[in-house]
Amino acid sequence: MQNIVERLLNGDRRALARMVTLIENEAPQARRYLAELHQHAGHAHIVGVTGAPGAGKSTLVTRLVRELRKRERKVGVVAVDPTSPFTGGALLGDRIRMMELAGDPNVFIRSMASRGSLGGLAASTRDVVRAMDAAGYNPIIIETVGTGQAEVEVMRAAQTVLVVIAPGMGDDIQAIKAGILEIADIFVVSKADKPGADQTVAELAMTLSLDPNRRKLAWRIPILKTSALKDQGVGQLADAIEQHRQSLVETGMLEHRAQRQVRNELQVLVMHAVMNALKAEVSEEEWDTLIADIAKRDRDPYSVASELQTRIGLKE
Amino acid sequence: MQNIVERLLNGDRRALARMVTLIENEAPQARRYLAELHQHAGHAHIVGVTGAPGAGKSTLVTRLVRELRKRERKVGVVAVDPTSPFTGGALLGDRIRMMELAGDPNVFIRSMASRGSLGGLAASTRDVVRAMDAAGYNPIIIETVGTGQAEVEVMRAAQTVLVVIAPGMGDDIQAIKAGILEIADIFVVSKADKPGADQTVAELAMTLSLDPNRRKLAWRIPILKTSALKDQGVGQLADAIEQHRQSLVETGMLEHRAQRQVRNELQVLVMHAVMNALKAEVSEEEWDTLIADIAKRDRDPYSVASELQTRIGLKE
Numbered sequence: 080m081q082n083i084v085e086r087l088l089n090g091d092r093r094a095l096a097r098m099v100t101l102i103e104n105e106a107p108q109a110r111r112y113l114a115e116l117h118q119h120a121g122h123a124h125i126v127g128v129t130g131a132p133g134a135g136k137s138t139l140v141t142r143l144v145r146e147l148r149k150r151e152r153k154v155g156v157v158a159v160d161p162t163s164p165f166t167g168g169a170l171l172g173d174r175i176r177m178m179e180l181a182g183d184p185n186v187f188i189r190s191m192a193s194r195g196s197l198g199g200l201a202a203s204t205r206d207v208v209r210a211m212d213a214a215g216y217n218p219i220i221i222e223t224v225g226t227g228q229a230e231v232e233v234m235r236a237a238q239t240v241l242v243v244i245a246p247g248m249g250d251d252i253q254a255i256k257a258g259i260l261e262i263a264d265i266f267v268v269s270k271a272d273k274p275g276a277d278q279t280v281a282e283l284a285m286t287l288s289l290d291p292n293r294r295k296l297a298w299r300i301p302i303l304k305t306s307a308l309k310d311q312g313v314g315q316l317a318d319a320i321e322q323h324r325q326s327l328v329e330t331g332m333l334e335h336r337a338q339r340q341v342r343n344e345l346q347v348l349v350m351h352a353v354m355n356a357l358k359a360e361v362s363e364e365e366w367d368t369l370i371a372d373i374a375k376r377d378r379d380p381y382s383v384a385s386e387l388q389t390r391i392g393l394k395e
Numbered sequence: 396m397q398n399i400v401e402r403l404l405n406g407d408r409r410a411l412a413r414m415v416t417l418i419e420n421e422a423p424q425a426r427r428y429l430a431e432l433h434q435h436a437g438h439a440h441i442v443g444v445t446g447a448p449g450a451g452k453s454t455l456v457t458r459l460v461r462e463l464r465k466r467e468r469k470v471g472v473v474a475v476d477p478t479s480p481f482t483g484g485a486l487l488g489d490r491i492r493m494m495e496l497a498g499d500p501n502v503f504i505r506s507m508a509s510r511g512s513l514g515g516l517a518a519s520t521r522d523v524v525r526a527m528d529a530a531g532y533n534p535i536i537i538e539t540v541g542t543g544q545a546e547v548e549v550m551r552a553a554q555t556v557l558v559v560i561a562p563g564m565g566d567d568i569q570a571i572k573a574g575i576l577e578i579a580d581i582f583v584v585s586k587a588d589k590p591g592a593d594q595t596v597a598e599l600a601m602t603l604s605l606d607p608n609r610r611k612l613a614w615r616i617p618i619l620k621t622s623a624l625k626d627q628g629v630g631q632l633a634d635a636i637e638q639h640r641q642s643l644v645e646t647g648m649l650e651h652r653a654q655r656q657v658r659n660e661l662q663v664l665v666m667h668a669v670m671n672a673l674k675a676e677v678s679e680e681e682w683d684t685l686i687a688d689i690a691k692r693d694r695d696p697y698s699v700a701s702e703l704q705t706r707i708g709l710k711e
Contacts, residue, residue, distance in 0.1 A: 110697050117695035334690065341686045341696060346670075348700035349709075353669050354662075356710050370657045374650065379433035380657060381426050384664035392708040393665075394672050 084115045087214050095214045099189050102206045120212035124324050127237030128222045129230050134243040135269035140222050142313045144180050155216030156188040157207050159223045159233050201232040202347050234262055239323045243267045246275035264323050271304035298326045356391040400431045403530050411530045415505050418522045429522055436528035440640050443553030444538045445546050450559040451585035456538050458629045460496050471532030472504040473523050475539045475549050517548040518663050550578055555639045559583045562591035580639050587620035614642045672707040
């Protein structure tokens, strides 16, 4: 009877599925397993796919997975829906379309939705990618819905980021400029059979040409057109993704990004431990009393925070 | 010679300006001053104004401040630009237009841009609002640019949130649905003299009617039209803001929101202390070594995080 880590490393899909569930549930043993898996990970190319709702991400990912299967890659997909921190949050819409891939033993697909904190979802995504990586999946595609800060957080785990834009969503280029455009490594204009595709390409090219930071980079961001209807462009996209990875390796950026990610992960792990320490130290009733006292202005938040810090053992 | 806290409480604008600078610079004494100010704050109505770039927020805020001055209110404005975590970030565009208000001793305007972390900006905004509140400004308007997660974070400090949409930005309604729409208490369709204003109102009304969560609320979200060109609608807007505050008080939501904010603030303060403890405990050289070891897979992030937790004194 092998343990879950050994079975996962031997390519057992059920062990991987179980591990993902443990990660999602933040099970205490998950962290111990992941510590073991870490040394076996680091081989996969992590590809992020993001863009506004309706841009055609799910269809594109489905086609891309099919193309990568032709190239005999073992492909992992994590579909992440950060939704809103304010509502509960629905699952990703057209996940069903990806079901056609689910019968392939060399494709592993998993959807993840936001249960709690934003940071929690980004951390869980990274852990799931680590597990898939150790299980031999390469590349691993992280797909998100939307273009907000949440998606940017999740995309930190990716080495190559695809931003997908549909023709006629020109206004969105302006809207998404602030966050997502800046993390793009490859632009994909989807639904290229539709009128307006060339105009969207031109607008993107203009936006890129105006960005002074871009000109300094070794990687010249391509703007690719794909059409699911005409079954076009996905081969070139797979090539571009591979070229981007090559460029990252050659320029040393792959290592640089990995180190930045590790730094971020360490901070997140420590913060998570702090939240747990607070939960263990302060009962819900006491939280309510402390909060009411501050709201009534009997106490101030700064001295209460100091007191909490002392109680969880934190050095001054 | 009075200290800065006393001078601020006596309405000294220079003391308030100095306090805001101390907050922005995260000066160590700021926290002590803010602890003293906390008991004097809590009187101001905090109004958030957000919306996509180009929606006309700055113009609207300028007009709103003028209207509130007619009503003899002492008005504070914090203009926040979260920009991107990836680029340095420019300051808010048409801040100059608000200069016309700057000569009025009963108007206090301050711009804040993101220097470091997202959470840091939201925390600084809350502290600046606290200082203005203690100095007797009421209402205090927080204006943000954009519609991302950063803006949602900043808007947590507001009691009444205005979402501004210009006619013809209909596509944006879809785009901003995920985060900002859900925190709106009042919709403002700006530039109502333009064609398409009524259509935008209709689209918003439809979006609202489709939201099952909305129907449960005591407050029926109004959709107001304003025109800076025709100088229309700002009086009604000021009335609606006042009515929303009344509704918050009557339903107990004001207290509920205040308590939720306090809980969030306590967590942020503790997290900030953890970051400082890590900085004090681990030198930059050691960080680099730890990170390189993890990236090379000689160590795993989970055990390194555990070690760091122990070193900053954190209980298991």
